[in-house]
Amino acid sequence: MSDRVAVAALVSPALAFLLAFFLLPLLLMARAGAEGPEGVATYVAIATDTRYLASLARTVGLAAATTVATLLISTVAGVFLARNRFPGRRLLTALLTLPLAFPGVVVGFMVILLAGRQGVIGTATAALWGERMVFAYSFAGLFVGYLYFSIPRTVLTVMAAAEKLDPALEEAARSCGAARWQVVRDVILPGLKGALLAAGAICFATAMGAFGTAFTLATDIDVLPMVIYAEFTLGANIAAAAALSFLLGAITWIILAVARTAAGATVAAAG
Numbered sequence: 284m285s286d287r288v289a290v291a292a293l294v295s296p297a298l299a300f301l302l303a304f305f306l307l308p309l310l311l312m313a314r315a316g317a318e319g320p321e322g323v324a325t326y327v328a329i330a331t332d333t334r335y336l337a338s339l340a341r342t343v344g345l346a347a348a349t350t351v352a353t354l355l356i357s358t359v360a361g362v363f364l365a366r367n368r369f370p371g372r373r374l375l376t377a378l379l380t381l382p383l384a385f386p387g388v389v390v391g392f393m394v395i396l397l398a399g400r401q402g403v404i405g406t407a408t409a410a411l412w413g414e415r416m417v418f419a420y421s422f423a424g425l426f427v428g429y430l431y432f433s434i435p436r437t438v439l440t441v442m443a444a445a446e447k448l449d450p451a452l453e454e455a456a457r458s459c460g461a462a463r464w465q466v467v468r469d470v471i472l473p474g475l476k477g478a479l480l481a482a483g484a485i486c487f488a489t490a491m492g493a494f495g496t497a498f499t500l501a502t503d504i505d506v507l508p509m510v511i512y513a514e515f516t517l518g519a520n521i522a523a524a525a526a527l528s529f530l531l532g533a534i535t536w537i538i539l540a541v542a543r544t545a546a547g548a549t550v551a552a553a554g
Contacts, residue, residue: 309532312525319522329526335510339530342507345422346490349429350483353437356430358479361441362471376442380435387432387495394428394500395419420500428496433489437482444478445471484542488535507531 317323329335364376382390398404398419408416418424448471456466472479494508501509507527515524 309529313529316522316526316529319520319526321522325522325526326529329523329530334505335527338505338507338510339534341422341505342491342531343534345425345429345506346487349426349433349490350487352426352430353433353486354479354483357434357437357441357482358472358475360434361438362445362475364438365442365445379438382432383435385432387428387493387497388499390428390431391496391499393431394424394496398424398427420504422504424500425497425504425506428500429490429493432493432496433486437486440478440482441475444475448474480542480545484539487538491531491535491538 316325319325321328360379364372385393396402398417400415400417400419402417402419405415405417408414452470452474453466456470461469492508494512497504497506497508498512508531511524511527511531514520514527
């Protein structure tokens, strides 16, 4: 068997999977978006409709806020866990990754138990100040839910990258008189840049398309996954739902592609 035949035999299953479960559904979805009463103009309509644009802006804003907060928290926690050994470290790391086992609906229910009408926070604030604080069904509730399932995978990525940093670079910076914040700015963060870009892109993409948590919490929140669900199930507007899905996927793919390019350039420069 020649090398070309061997390579083709090895690559063919992956190509068949890509065609059957990615490219074909994507093409069918794009065609469904153009089969409505307005035809191809459906894509123009969703790109100019104020309600859809407002929903897209909210979704992007929420995903961006989740990504920034997740990276801030995960960077501090990940570097600390990578650099320090103490009793209970493994248990703490395991607890931080526990949310990965929960689906989005369960995460949403947990946010309701925390900050819903009968939640712990509402009961405590009612007892303390006589006014019940409820934010589970707002953007704040979605934000907490998205943080809950975004932080664990990001922490693991940061920990893996932080363990590969060369401590000699930090020692050299300190010996040259650099303050702690300068070491963080000039040594640690540049060393983690590729991992942060990759983890941030995954975090953003996950928050953009998260449905289970949004379905549980977003009773009065017009985020794009819920709009797609409503158009498809309640309005039976398959063309609009398909076009919105294509738009959501395209934006997410662009963000991932930009982050992958930036991370690759960082790795190449570092090498």
